[in-house]
Every structure is written in structure tokens, then in C-alpha cells.
Amino acid sequence: MYTDTDRCVRAVQSKDARFDGWFFTAVRTTGIYCRPSCPAVPPKVENMSFLPSAAACQQAGYRACKRCRPDTSPGSPEWNARADAVARAMRLIQDGVVDREGVPGLAARLGYSARQVERQLNAELGAGPLALARAQRAQTARLLIETSGLPMGDVAFAAGFSSIRNFNETVREVFALTPGELRARAARAGRQEPRVPGTLSLRLPYRAPLTPDNLFGHLVATAVPGVEEWRDGAYRRTLRLPHGSGIVALTPGPDHIGCRLALTDLRDLTIAISRCRWMLDLDADPEAVDEQLRTDPLLAPLVDEAPGRRVPRTVDAAEFAVRAVLGQQVSTAAARTHAARLVTAYGEPVEDPQGGLSHLFPSPEALAGLDPEALSMPRSRRATLTTLIAALADGSLPLGIDSDWEAARARLNALPGFGPWTTEVIAMRALGDPDAFLPSDLGVRKAARGLGLPSTPAALIARAAGWRPWRAYAVQYLWATDDHPINRMPAEGAPS
Known part of the structure; x- marks a missing residue:
């Protein structure tokens, strides 16, 4: 633009x-x-x-x-709507890959040479991966300076700088203020969040409008006990991060999402923020999405009633893939029960002084040793689950924010027991494809029938051609016609 x-x-x-x-x-x-x-x-x-x-x-x-x-x-919504090399590179940089693995690591994940990645990013963004990562480090440093009481040395370390000198020089160059001056200005302006011992509090901006009902309702209604909960008006969950673990509490607000993080290693701050923004789809452009969906006269009233719906995503694509299989052809409650049993048996314990979280969701490597006979589900679904876990654990099925959407679909469809619904829900909520679509979903078909839209999958696909490339958002509006807990903000005191 x-x-x-x-x-x-x-x-x-x-x-x-x-x-x-x-x-x-x-x-x-x-x-x-x-x-x-x-x-x-x-x-x-x-x-x-x-x-x-x-x-x-x-x-x-x-x-x-x-x-x-x-x-x-807010970040550019362009990187959410594309799956080319530049968009995938931007998502990886936001996830801290350059800081952890360098430009060669970024290039290897994309399947290009470092020179090709440099050239493509410079051509489209006017900056290479190192400059983009440096800008992100500066932003993380500013967040910590303005919202925490950490000593400046700890801020520099947490933001990913290699030395205090480099930290001081970058902050002065980017913001024309020293770190101390930035902190003093924030205190005078009242930008510092209330502090809770052992946590960092900050604000996650988004583009208005945002209707949080289905976003938080979906996350809480499908929450796995021990891993996720709703407490004191906030969605809380555990995070598996490159250098340790974390717990995040996310609270919807009128112009931002309140975010409170407790991390075992501050180096994970940038990654934790990026994954929370991704999970809540905060970099979306709701004006562009809703404008396109309003072109369908039968869908327009839903959009006008509650504009700005987001797609509830995940902080861990592999975790969501496992949960999607556990949820095949069973109720939401049954899926939570199956997942909770895996968490208790294979998840890593964590401490949560502020609430009732107890475990990280088990990694594919930890689940690789599970006994299929211990799973109370049909034999065919056990085979589907164990095959998926093996593919995730050995790396033959890479799933993440950097995935090529069509290549990932092809790999998923090749697994036994994977049909269109499972593949598309993973593409929508784990991989972030804004055009993923669920024409065979019972909730989607029921909503379509009630609105006068075609309700058979083939006819609905034909009608939804006019909703592209935002069909995943259309699914959220269709789901929202049903009086189901996934479409309501949890009430205070709702069961965790």
C-alpha cells in the first residue's frame, strides 16, 4: 500500500x-x-x-x-493473509527466530538461501531480516522499560540485545531518548500497568472494531483443565516457550487486550507476546474482512450486529492438531476430558501461584510413548491420533506459523482418519489461513439453513466464493448464530 x-x-x-x-x-x-x-x-x-x-x-x-x-x-495484517515466503518470514521474525537461530536459521526454515531471503525482504519491506529483528528488539525493550520495574541490564537481556552498550545505542537512536528518559516519561504519562509480583503487565493493541464474545468464549468453552482457565475476567493458559515456560492472563478491554505474563526466562518475552497476538488474531484488519462479507446480503446482518469478529487460534499448532483429533465426532466436554487425561499423564508440571493451572500441554515427543490401548476412543481414532503424534514427533509433519498452507493440507490429508473438517479446522485455527472453510460442519450448515443460504457442502462452497479470502471469518459469524457457550463471553464465576 x-x-x-x-x-x-x-x-x-x-x-x-x-x-x-x-x-x-x-x-x-x-x-x-x-x-x-x-x-x-x-x-x-x-x-x-x-x-x-x-x-x-x-x-x-x-x-x-x-x-x-x-x-x-498493530502489526501489518498483510502477513496474516498471505502464505508466500515474505509473509512466512515475517511471522517467523515476529516469533523470534532470527534472535534464536540467526538469518541462516530463518532461511533454512523457509527453504531458501540467506541471500534470497535478504533480497526478498529488502525488495518488499525496505529492510533485511537483521534490521527487522532489531526493530522488534527495540519495541520489546520499550515495552519492558515503560511497563516494568526491571533493571536496565535485565531489560537489555530480555529484549535480546547482546550488550548493554548496544541496547543503549539502539534505544537512543530509535526513540531519541535514553532508556532512563523513556521510563520517566512513561511514569509521568501514567502508561505503566499495575504491577503484580513476578509478572509483567502490558497492553496488546488491535484495530477496532473487535467483538470478543466468540474469541474468548471459544477459548474458554474448549479449555483443557490444568492448561487453560477463566479466572477474574481473564483467559489464562500455560505456554511452552523456547527457553522455558510461561503463564499468560489475557483480559479484553475497550481499546486493547490486557496481558499479564509470568515467564521462567525473560528471553521468551517477545515470543510470548507474538504468540498471544497470534492466538487472539489481533493483527487482523476487521474493516477489510467485514466489508467483503457484507457484500452477501444474507451475511450482512450478522456482520452489522457484531462487527470485528476474530478467528480464535492457538499458541501451539502441534497441540491444536492433537486436540482436533481428540474432538472428532464427540462433544466439546468429551474432547476436554480426553485432552485432560493426556495432560495429567504426559504434561510437564508448572507452578501457578495466581490461579489453578498445573501443566503444559504435552509435546509430541512426550506423547510418542503413549499406550493407544489406554485411550477410551474407537480403535480407528486411536490409530489416527498415534499416526499424527508420530509424524509431529519425527518432523515429517511440520506445523507452525511458517507453514505453507497448501503443503500442510496435503500432508494432513495423507494421514489416515483425516477428512476435510479436521484438515480445515487445523488450517484455520493452527496455521492461520484466513480462507479456511468448513462447509460440512454441522454448526455452519445449521446456521446457513437458518439464514436461507445453501446448506449442502457443495452449494455452500459455491456461495462462499464471494466471501473469499475471508471464509474463516465467515465461519465465525455463522457459528455465532447458535446459542452455544463458544459464542458467549464467560460469566464471572464460570467454572474453570
């Missing part, structure tokens, strides 16, 4: 927050860069230039605006 100068100028002059994260405005005369909705007086058109990423702005020598704080805008 940043190449469409006229459109960008109109967005800046109207201070349109819908475009925050889509592009950034660099002001030649001041040397700063802003988000489109910056409250400052817009600069003259001849002094504006438009860049596709905060990293590109920083690499060009611009510093972040102190008023609109462009580095904290």
Missing part, C-alpha cells in the same frame, strides 16, 4: 487509524516517522515519504515519533 502515495496522503490527513501498521509516514524535515493516525498536525505533502515497516524507517535514519509511538501500532 505504501506505494500508493495519494491513498497514503489521504489516510494521514484524515488521521485514519485503520491504516496503522499498513505503512509509516517519514517526515524529511523533522527526521521522524509516524503512524497514519498521529495526532500531530500533518506535514506538508512534499515533506512526506511512505515506508512499509518501522525497520525501514529506522534503517533510513528516522526516529520514532514521541506522540504517536508508531513502533507500538
